[in-house]
Amino acid sequence: MSKSRILIVMLALGVSLPAFAQQNHGDVDAYSACKDLPTHSQLRSALSMARGQSNGGFNLDMWGTVVNRDGVVCAVAFTGTNRGAQWPGSRVISAQKANTANAFSLPQLALSTANLYSAVQPGGSLFGLQASNPVNTRVAYRGDPSDYGQSNDPMVGGRIGGVNVFGGGLALYNSKGQLIGGVGVSGDSSCADHNIAWRTRHTLKLDLVPAGVSGDAARPDNIVYDITPATGVMIGVSANGWGHPACSALATTIAAGLPAIP
Secondary structure, eight states: OOHHHHHHHHHHHHHHHHHHHHHHTTOOOHHHHTTTSOOHHHHHHHHHHHHTSOOSSOOOOOEEEEEETTOBEEEEEESSSSTTSSOTTHHHHHHHHHHHHHHTOBTTBOOOGGGGTGGGSTTSTTTTGGGSSOBOHHHHHOSOGGGTTSTTOTTTTSBOBOOOOSSSEEEEEOTTOOEEEEEEEESSOHHHHHHHHHHHHHHTTOBOOOOOSSSOTTSTTOOOOOEEEETTEEEEEESSSOOOOOOOHHHHHHHHTSOOOO
């Protein structure tokens, strides 16, 4: 081999090896990390079933993501005929919601992303939370887009991060009441997203929620619609501090009748 060809090969290796190492840095073995969580096919089936019901939104297709307790993405799925049948931006938002619900829930207290809306507004008890724990853009946007929403979605195995503060993210509690991760859905109104996420979690039988802030013992981490107009406060004031804006009368009615926890 000529000196020039040897140099070309060395340069190629010098560029590709660090790039490959960076691409895989921080990822984990998803098989072992996610063994107690829904598979891609289970998530897609449950998500499609929930999306097919009336949810008080625009009847749009959805993205869904499951993360484990460490925030590692375990499954990403969509309900449409292809990855462009639902808002492309909702893929990462669904993962962000799953991460948020997991990251801010505890074994004894669940907080849905819907519960966080009022608390993070100016003057709220958690103001600024939405700016913490940013999305890991390397995990969010890497890989071949043709794999998005498939069993080999490039987010799987990575820690996505991110904080989202409107409806669509729920913590996952197994049959023993153990907190094992979170699910997030996105693609419709935030209120419909919550209803779809709730039904998805219920179908997956991961809704043994211990307690929450909703005031409804049968639905502890349900969305709360108690924001009323207030002078000088553009979004209004939540009576219990965990309220979410209403999107439609139908979505509000549906939320009140969502399946109760086991």
